[in-house]
Amino acid sequence: MLEVQDLSVSYGAVDALRSVTLSARPGAITAILGANGAGKTTLLRTISGLVKPRAGSIRFSGAELLGRAVEDIARRGVAHVPEGRGVIAELTVEDNLRLATLWCMGRRERQGAIESMLELFPRLRGFRRSHASTLSGGERQMLVIGRALISRPKLLLLDEPSLGLAPLVTAQLMGLLRAHTEGTDMTVVLVEQNARSALSVSQSAVVLNLGEVVVSDDAATIAADSGLRHHYLGF
């Protein structure tokens, strides 16, 4: 269970988040929706420790995350896939995957985990020893999602995974995400501009506007509210 309480973040004089309170439960996908500048990315970057907030608290599985170093938060099972495909282009596909296993697995277990990710994303198999720079946009997205899943995270933070992807690839990705979340104890927080596709896979959703929570409810309820959709979600 992820519990964000009264979280406020400022960049200089600009408030990026204002007293944001929300929660996300395990085994479900919680979508964070809103226009550009709503504070979605800031929210994820604050949870993973990259941004220091002005006030508030972020608890995961009962433990406070605020004040911990980024790498320590990662080692608590928080996998953050940043916006813009965070592959390390200079490393091979296999090394990208291996890097995420170093803190949590022994040598033998590691190779098995890499193989199972390459099975999950067969398109990456042929590139395993190629630099990630040779991958297409969709393949890169598969790689970063695989790299996030390989450490078996307890909390998965995804920032705009569908950005720049073809609708078909997006649909595949969302389906895969759902299959990997349901029936597990993984908590998934999905930030998306593409509200329609995000609502179709998530169980609950939070709408942000100018750094404040507008509404937080079941995904189906939000999808059915046409006023909300017109105002904040653009469909």
Add this chain to the structure above:
Amino acid sequence: MGLFVNITLDGIANGMIFAALALALVLIFRATRIVNFAQGAMGMITTFIASSILGRGIGYWWAFAAVLVIGFVLGALVERVLIRPLQGKSELNPVIVTIGLLVVLEGLAGTIYGNSSRGFPAAYSQSGLTVGHTKVAFSHFDVFILVSVLILMTGTLVLFRATTLGLRMRASAFAGEISRLLGVRVGLLLTLGWALAGVAGSLAGLLVAPTSSFGPYFMDLVLVYAFTAAVIGGLESPVGALIGGLITGLSISYVGGYLGSGLQPLGALVLLMVALMARPEGIFARPPARRV
């Protein structure tokens, strides 16, 4: 012919030393995007420490080992104390700090040990080997230079290519933020990069000192050559540092042998200019990432 062979052998030995110091520059540049102008001065200080240790009658190899360890610690300290606090500010700040450190270290050495040059022992004989009946300009000590720098280079390559520690170091250098999100302790690895550079710089100092006028400024010119070597090699590649070192060593050796030793620094600068004009990214620069 004999002259050419001797000049070439001399160039190889010098080139290996430049390669060691170039490797130090590369280790730091790829990890922190900083050109460490104090690298030579750090090697100078550790060589003076070696000289002090030897002056107490302690054996050469003990001093050798101790100084590599001291170089490691010095590199780590410089990163933690001087460079780390400047993180996130202008990229120029740490570079200026390294220039400041260069001045401070040279001043310190001059104050403690005096500015006049002194002798420094070599690990092995410096008189040329005899091949058949001819004496060539390649000594036992030159063989030692060759072997020790090759061990350093191979060790670095194995570390980067074949160990998970090396994978962490490469990842931290290429993408610090993403690496941290994957649980990599990037800060520690940057310190380690500086520490390893400290070892390489100390080794270079120990190898240069016997054949030069060892004093507070004896590494200045070596740093210029090493910088040339590192730029030719692409500033990011250990193999590039080795090849760049050899190219630089041979070039200035030919300039010195055929045109006069006074022209050597000028030769290195011409080489640097040609390299920057012909291939500014260096021979071994990694290919630019494809944007999609």
